[in-house]
Amino acid sequence: MIMGSILLLGLFFFPLWNIELGAPQYPEPLGLNIHINGLQGQSEFDIQNIDNLNHYIGMKTLPKPEDMWEFTVFPIVVGSMAAIGVLIGLLGYFDKLAYYWFFGWLAVMTILGVLGMYDFNAWLIDYGTNLDPKAIMKLQNPDGTPMSYKPPLLGHEKMLNFDAYSYPRLGAYLMMVGMFLTLMAGFMGWKTRGKKVKSITNGTLATN
Amino acid sequence: MKKIYYLIGGLLGLTLVYMGCNRAAGPNTNGALASSAAEKVYVAPGEQDEFYAFLSGGYSGNLTVYGLPSGRMFKEIPVFSQFPTSGYGYSEETKPMLNTSHGFIPWDDLHHPDISQTNGELDGRWIFVNGNNTPRIARISLETFETEEIIEIPNSGGNHSSAFITENTEYVIAGTRFAVPVPQRDMPINEYKGNFKGALSFISVAPETGRLDLKFQVLMPGFNYDLSHPGRGKSHGWHFFSTYNTEEANTLMEVNSSQNDKDFIAAINWKKIEDYVNNGGGTKMATNYAHNVYSHETHTGTTTMKKEVVTVDPTEIEGAVFFLPTPKSPHGCDVDPSGEYIIGSGKLSADLTVHSFTKMLAAIEGEKFDGEAYGIPILSFDDVMAGIVKSGGLGPLHTEFDANGNAYTTFFISSEVVKWRLETWDVVDRKPTFYSVGHLMIPGGNSRKPFGKYVVAMNKITKDRYLPTGPEMEHSAQIYDISGEKMELIYDFPTHGEPHYAAGCPAELLASKSKKIYRLDENKHPYGINNPSEARVERNGKEVHVYMGTIRSHFTPDNIEGIKVGDKVYFHITNHEQDFDVPHGFSILGQNTSELLIMPGQTKTSVWEPKQVGVWPFYCTDFCSALHQEMQGYVRVSPANSNIELSWSLGE
Numbered sequence: 083m084i085m086g087s088i089l090l091l092g093l094f095f096f097p098l099w100n101i102e103l104g105a106p107q108y109p110e111p112l113g114l115n116i117h118i119n120g121l122q123g124q125s126e127f128d129i130q131n132i133d134n135l136n137h138y139i140g141m142k143t144l145p146k147p148e149d150m151w152e153f154t155v156f157p158i159v160v161g162s163m164a165a166i167g168v169l170i171g172l173l174g175y176f177d178k179l180a181y182y183w184f185f186g187w188l189a190v191m192t193i194l195g196v197l198g199m200y201d202f203n204a205w206l207i208d209y210g211t212n213l214d215p216k217a218i219m220k221l222q223n224p225d226g227t228p229m230s231y232k233p234p235l236l237g238h239e240k241m242l243n244f245d246a247y248s249y250p251r252l253g254a255y256l257m258m259v260g261m262f263l264t265l266m267a268g269f270m271g272w273k274t275r276g277k278k279v280k281s282i283t284n285g286t287l288a289t290n
Numbered sequence: 291m292k293k294i295y296y297l298i299g300g301l302l303g304l305t306l307v308y309m310g311c312n313r314a315a316g317p318n319t320n321g322a323l324a325s326s327a328a329e330k331v332y333v334a335p336g337e338q339d340e341f342y343a344f345l346s347g348g349y350s351g352n353l354t355v356y357g358l359p360s361g362r363m364f365k366e367i368p369v370f371s372q373f374p375t376s377g378y379g380y381s382e383e384t385k386p387m388l389n390t391s392h393g394f395i396p397w398d399d400l401h402h403p404d405i406s407q408t409n410g411e412l413d414g415r416w417i418f419v420n421g422n423n424t425p426r427i428a429r430i431s432l433e434t435f436e437t438e439e440i441i442e443i444p445n446s447g448g449n450h451s452s453a454f455i456t457e458n459t460e461y462v463i464a465g466t467r468f469a470v471p472v473p474q475r476d477m478p479i480n481e482y483k484g485n486f487k488g489a490l491s492f493i494s495v496a497p498e499t500g501r502l503d504l505k506f507q508v509l510m511p512g513f514n515y516d517l518s519h520p521g522r523g524k525s526h527g528w529h530f531f532s533t534y535n536t537e538e539a540n541t542l543m544e545v546n547s548s549q550n551d552k553d554f555i556a557a558i559n560w561k562k563i564e565d566y567v568n569n570g571g572g573t574k575m576a577t578n579y580a581h582n583v584y585s586h587e588t589h590t591g592t593t594t595m596k597k598e599v600v601t602v603d604p605t606e607i608e609g610a611v612f613f614l615p616t617p618k619s620p621h622g623c624d625v626d627p628s629g630e631y632i633i634g635s636g637k638l639s640a641d642l643t644v645h646s647f648t649k650m651l652a653a654i655e656g657e658k659f660d661g662e663a664y665g666i667p668i669l670s671f672d673d674v675m676a677g678i679v680k681s682g683g684l685g686p687l688h689t690e691f692d693a694n695g696n697a698y699t700t701f702f703i704s705s706e707v708v709k710w711r712l713e714t715w716d717v718v719d720r721k722p723t724f725y726s727v728g729h730l731m732i733p734g735g736n737s738r739k740p741f742g743k744y745v746v747a748m749n750k751i752t753k754d755r756y757l758p759t760g761p762e763m764e765h766s767a768q769i770y771d772i773s774g775e776k777m778e779l780i781y782d783f784p785t786h787g788e789p790h791y792a793a794g795c796p797a798e799l800l801a802s803k804s805k806k807i808y809r810l811d812e813n814k815h816p817y818g819i820n821n822p823s824e825a826r827v828e829r830n831g832k833e834v835h836v837y838m839g840t841i842r843s844h845f846t847p848d849n850i851e852g853i854k855v856g857d858k859v860y861f862h863i864t865n866h867e868q869d870f871d872v873p874h875g876f877s878i879l880g881q882n883t884s885e886l887l888i889m890p891g892q893t894k895t896s897v898w899e900p901k902q903v904g905v906w907p908f909y910c911t912d913f914c915s916a917l918h919q920e921m922q923g924y925v926r927v928s929p930a931n932s933n934i935e936l937s938w939s940l941g942e
Contacts, residue, residue: 110870127807130869131868131869134841134867134869138917
């Protein structure tokens with residue numbers, strides 16, 4: 083449980099998600115690393131270069147940390163959840179809390195995760211469809227509706243000359259491992275309920 | 291037990307995959323085409339070459355970059371010649387690179403490239419080249435592939451036995467082909483003999499920056515110092531120059547300087563002379579020469595006129611200079627990878643003369659002299675000669691080496707490359723060239739560590755090799771595979787200008803450090819702008835400075851008014867891209883100069899002096915983006931006496 087929560091802190095160091103844009107002219111794709119506290123180019127000038135290309139289709143420039151509340155709130159939420167998780171873990175270790183607290187933490191974390199994904203998707207939709215009416219290139223789908231440039235939430239999508247790839251990165255994987263460990267810790271707690279929680283926590287740690 | 295089944299199953303699966311692969315690959319690797327020349331030079335679309343080759347451009351004044359084995363040309367690097375393609379020598383920033391003591395010179399004749407070395411091996415930091423006509427040496431960065439420095443050589447004429455570097459790039463060495471009065475003065479030409487001098491220049495290279503400094507000049511007798519190569523390994527510290535016209539003739543040279551049966555290879559112990567100079571030896575001579583340095587921070591070249599040079603009389607230093615008699619006006623003077631053998635190619639002969647460094651030292655020690663010339667000891671031929679290569683060819687010129695004790699010599703008259711073995715002096719193979727080959731090049735073939743896979747022969751005569759293009763044609767080059775016992779001609783390709791010597795190196799030495807962009811945050815150009823928002827136009831009397839930004843796909847500003855006939859308008863264009871391979875260009879109607887091609891992060895300046903009233907368009911000359919055609923603007927030019935205010939805008 084403690085380990086699981088601490089793994090959340092990986093989100094402060096490693097990107098949560100990554101969107102790569104490859105094209106004939108970009109054999110080395112442009113890339114965007116999404117951290118919980120802001121966006122970073124995969125290579126040094128990628129953000130500037132993505133913005134530059136996006137201006138042709140009238141897309142807004144990519145947000146700076148101060149442009150979106152998420153980049154302020156997410157670190158607080160993640161930090162808090164990690165702290166609470168460690169606290170629950172410690173209390174569990176000293177038999178002050180029962181195993182279902184682990185599941186409780188996991189449930190909250192899952193809800194927050196889903197909300198985060200929902201928010202991320204909403205942001206992608208906004209950027210991909212809320213375009214400058216004076217855009218240089220105004221492209222339409224075959225049915226006459228304006229073309230959307232929303233990258234996929236997960237996976238690959240072809241947009242004009244670009245292949246967009248959207249996948250979780252190390253920060254997200256660490257979070258998932260953390261959540262899995264918590265699940266295991268809760269599960270072990272449930273199996274040995276009534277016995278000492280101390281040994282359970284040790285067991286979880288050992289499975290690392 | 292179950293686990294063992296899995297294991298066996300897995301192994302079986304792997305075996306099947308392996309066999310499947312084998313079957314698929316079989317016909318390609320073992321088929322009839324395997325040894326074909328086409329396959330050897332074919333670099334498939336999207337693949338890259340194994341070697342870089344830098345071919346001098348001769349009278350183009352520039353250096354060309356090719357790939358081996360494909361023979362594809364990647365770039366022409368402007369060095370001594372104005373190059374409208376990029377604006378080199380036309381832009382305000384690069385004009386100073388072509389300054390000399392004779393003023394601005396838009397051209398030279400570039401002959402011999404040499405890549406920098408550490409411990410006798412190619413290190414790929416810089417490549418040095420010589421300007422033959424108005425003697426100069428240039429240093430080109432192998433990160434930016436741009437000319438960074440050009441230094442003029444005073445007291446020299448026909449800077450031909452240049453630009454060869456010592457094995458730790460201590461010096462670039464530049465010898466004069468034509469003897470001249472030193473210092474230059476008004477005197478009768480027919481008083482050449484005994485009065486003219488041959489200056490051999492030693493230009494030090496700063497280890498970190500590559501910065502050149504003419505450290506000293508050795509004033510030799512007035513022979514013609516034709517070609518040279520550095521000692522290496524055991525002979526490091528020596529440099530060898532071939533000479534002709536030891537007759538010191540000054541007219542009808544083709545006859546009069548071909549009379550002596552033997553001329554010399556001059557062996558210079560530069561370490562000894564360096565010590566002498568470091569200890570205050572030599573004479574400071576007043577002179578005047580230009581030193582031009584380009585900065586990648588300001589993107590600007592600056593000229594400094596130097597007024598003094600240290601000259602050395604070699605006869606004042608015991609044991610510093612010796613002459614090795616060498617038959618028949620030797621041209622090439624090449625040193626093998628071990629540093630033991632010095633090959634003199636008597637160009638009017640069939641044979642090659644090979645001198646031994648060890649024997650030379652012994653002859654000096656034993657004072658085996660055969661007279662002297664102007665106070666310089668001539669070593670006895672028999673005491674320094676290691677062997678004669680009975681080539682069977684005619685007109686030997688240049689020799690390069692592989693790593694297996696073989697040497698490869700070009701023969702101009704019999705038009706062939708001859709492979710022979712060091713130490714046995716036996717000819718192993720010969721292949722024709724098309725036609726009349728000059729230099730040849732093996733990557734690293736002039737170093738302690740040759741990469742003996744290919745040799746490139748660069749020919750002087752093309753005739754029927756390609757589709758005819760009128761009387762004037764590009765020269766031809768051939769690539770031979772030399773990985774086997776016999777050479778195999780595998781490709782033939784036209785080259786640009788007149789390649790003399792070339793230098794090559796493995797691709798991995800340079801490819802990964804080739805710069806992609808210049809960083810805007812390192813741009814210190816005084817008229818550069820970090821951001822298009824700083825774009826503006828300023829007037830200072832009749833001078834107008836336009837601080838202009840470019841980014842896909844517009845100029846900032848793109849409308850300018852208030853310019854008057856008689857103004858001198860400086861367009862300072864900064865490329866604000868920081869993306870690989872997104873240059874922007876600039877040209878304006880009626881400019882009396884070339885366009886500019888500006889790389890990401892660079893600032894370049896073009897001067898325009900409008901002579902006619904009107905509204906004149908300017909545009910981007912590089913197809914930079916989908917909206918390139920829209921990357922354009924106007925300058926309104928009013929009569930000289932008009933009082934239209936200076937104004938500029940974008941998107942208003």
